[in-house]
Amino acid sequence: MGKLIIIGGGIQGCTLAVHLLKTQKIKKKDLMIIDKNAKPLQNWTRCTETISMPYLRSPSVHHLDLNPFSLEKFLKREDYNKGHFYGYYDRPSLEMFNHHCQSLIDEVELMDCWQQSSVNGLERNKNHWVVRTDEGKSYKSEKIVLAIGLSEHPFWPEWAYEAKVKKASIHHVFQKDIPDFNKLDPAVTVVGGGITAAHLTLKLMTLFPGEVTMIYRKELQIHTFDSDPGWQGPMYMENFQKTKDYQSRRKMIFEARHKGSITKELYHRLRKAEKEGKIQLVKDEVTSFSVDTNTMHFQSGLTQNTGTIILATGFHSAPPGIDWLENTINQERLHCAECGYPIVSPATLEWGEELFVMGPLAELEIGPVARNIAGARRAVSRILQAI
Numbered sequence: 192m193g194k195l196i197i198i199g200g201g202i203q204g205c206t207l208a209v210h211l212l213k214t215q216k217i218k219k220k221d222l223m224i225i226d227k228n229a230k231p232l233q234n235w236t237r238c239t240e241t242i243s244m245p246y247l248r249s250p251s252v253h254h255l256d257l258n259p260f261s262l263e264k265f266l267k268r269e270d271y272n273k274g275h276f277y278g279y280y281d282r283p284s285l286e287m288f289n290h291h292c293q294s295l296i297d298e299v300e301l302m303d304c305w306q307q308s309s310v311n312g313l314e315r316n317k318n319h320w321v322v323r324t325d326e327g328k329s330y331k332s333e334k335i336v337l338a339i340g341l342s343e344h345p346f347w348p349e350w351a352y353e354a355k356v357k358k359a360s361i362h363h364v365f366q367k368d369i370p371d372f373n374k375l376d377p378a379v380t381v382v383g384g385g386i387t388a389a390h391l392t393l394k395l396m397t398l399f400p401g402e403v404t405m406i407y408r409k410e411l412q413i414h415t416f417d418s419d420p421g422w423q424g425p426m427y428m429e430n431f432q433k434t435k436d437y438q439s440r441r442k443m444i445f446e447a448r449h450k451g452s453i454t455k456e457l458y459h460r461l462r463k464a465e466k467e468g469k470i471q472l473v474k475d476e477v478t479s480f481s482v483d484t485n486t487m488h489f490q491s492g493l494t495q496n497t498g499t500i501i502l503a504t505g506f507h508s509a510p511p512g513i514d515w516l517e518n519t520i521n522q523e524r525l526h527c528a529e530c531g532y533p534i535v536s537p538a539t540l541e542w543g544e545e546l547f548v549m550g551p552l553a554e555l556e557i558g559p560v561a562r563n564i565a566g567a568r569r570a571v572s573r574i575l576q577a578i
C-alpha cells in the first residue's frame with residue numbers, strides 16, 4: 192500500500208508532488224499520481240498552446256517550485272533574455288515557464304510516480320482508501336489528494352449546444368478535439384470577452400485577416416490579474432476566513448473574480464487590430480443560431496453570417512469529478528456547501544479522513560485564487576502540514 196495518491200497531475204497536483212518530493216516529506220516509491228493523460232500538465236499545455244498565449248497572466252513568483260524566486264534564478268541559469276519577463280510584475284513567458292516546469296518534473300523524477308488511468312471511484316476501507324479506475328484496477332493508499340481541475344469541462348451556452356447537435360461548425364476553444372485552425376471555414380466568430388477570447392482573436396487574425404469577429408456581452412474590462420492582488424494575502428482573505436457562511440463565501444468568490452477581463456496590453460492590441468480593419472469587435476449577445484443559413488442572431492436584433500464559431504466561454508461552474516465522487520460523498524458523509532463544493536478543514540484542507548483537496552475543490556477555503564498557481568501554492572502549504 193502506498194502512502195499518498197494524488198488524483199490529477201495538472202498544475203495543482205504537480206505543485207504538490209514537487210513540494211513533497213523536494214522537501215522529502217515523501218519518498219518516490221510511496222507517491223503515485225494518477226491522471227488520465229500520458230504526461231504531467233497536459234491540459235495546461237493544450238489550453239495555453241491552443242490560444243498561443245505568449246506570457247502568463249500571473250507574476251514570476253507563481254510557479255511550481257518551493258523558492259518563490261526559482262523562476263528568476265532559472266532565467267539567469269538558462270540564459271533567457273530579460274524579454275522572457277513581461278511588465279511590472281515580471282510575468283513569465285509561457286516558453287520559459289513550461290521549460291521551468293519540465294526541469295522540475297525531471298529533477299524530482301515525477302514520471303516514476305505517474306500512473307495513466309481514469310479514476311471512477313474512491314472508497315474508504317478501514318484505515319485506507321481504495322482508488323478504482325476505468326480499466327478495473329484498484330490502488331490502495333493511506334492518504335488521497337484530489338487535484339482535479341475544470342479544464343476538461345468547457346462551458347457551452349444553450350444556443351451553442353443546440354447548434355452543435357445540429358452539426359453546425361461550432362467548437363469550444365478548450366475542447367480536446369479542436370480542429371486545426373488553418374482549416375477553419377472563414378469568416379470566424381469568437382464568442383467571449385475575456386483573456387482567452389482576446390488571445391484567440393489575435394491568433395486567428397493572423398490566419399484570417401479581416402475575417403475575424405469577437406463578440407462579447409459586456410464592455411471590455413481591463414484588469415491586470417483575474418482577481419485583486421489583495422486576495423493573495425490577509426487584506427481580503429482575513430474577512431473571507433472570518434465568514435462562516437459558505438453561501439456568503441461563494442458570493443465573495445464570484446464578486447472577486449474579474450471573469451471575462453483582459454490585460455491592458457491585450458486591450459490595446461485588440462483596438463489597434465480593429466482600427467486596422469483586421470478584426471471586428473462587437474458588443475452584443477448571441478441568442479440563437481440558424482444552422483441552415485449560418486446566421487447568428489443577437490440580443491440587439493441584428494444578425495451576422497459566419498463560417499465558424501469558436502466559443503471562449505470558459506468552464507462549467509459545477510465542481511469537477513462530482514459524478515464519480517457521489518458515492519464517496521454519501522458513504523463517508525462528506526460535507527458540501529449549497530453550491531456543491533466541499534467544506535474542508537481550514538488548516539489542512541481535509542474533506543474526509545486522510546482525504547484532501549486542492550484547486551477548484553478547495554475554493555471555499557482558499558478563496559478566489561484557488562484555481563490559479565497562487566492557489567496551488569497556498570493549498571500545498573496547508574496540505575503539507577498533515578503529511
Ligand SMILES: Cc1cc2nc3c(=O)[nH]c(=O)nc-3n(C[C@H](O)[C@H](O)[C@H](O)COP(=O)(O)OP(=O)(O)OC[C@H]3O[C@@H](n4cnc5c(N)ncnc54)[C@H](O)[C@@H]3O)c2cc1C
Pocket residue numbers: 198199200201202203204225226227228232233234235238239242244246247248249253308309310311338339340341342343387512550551562563564565
Ligand atoms: C488558457 C489559460 C491560461 C491560464 N493562465 C494562468 C496564469 O497565467 N496564471 C495562473 O495562475 N493561472 C492560469 N490559469 C488557470 C489555472 O492555473 C490553469 O487552468 C491550470 O491548468 C489548472 O490546473 P489544475 O491542476 O487545476 O487543472 P488541470 O490542468 O485540468 O489538471 C487536472 C488533471 O486532473 C486529471 N483528472 C481529472 N479527472 C480525473 C480522473 N477522474 N482520473 C484521473 N485524472 C483526472 C486531468 O486529466 C488533468 O490532467 C490559466 C488557465 C487557462 C485555461
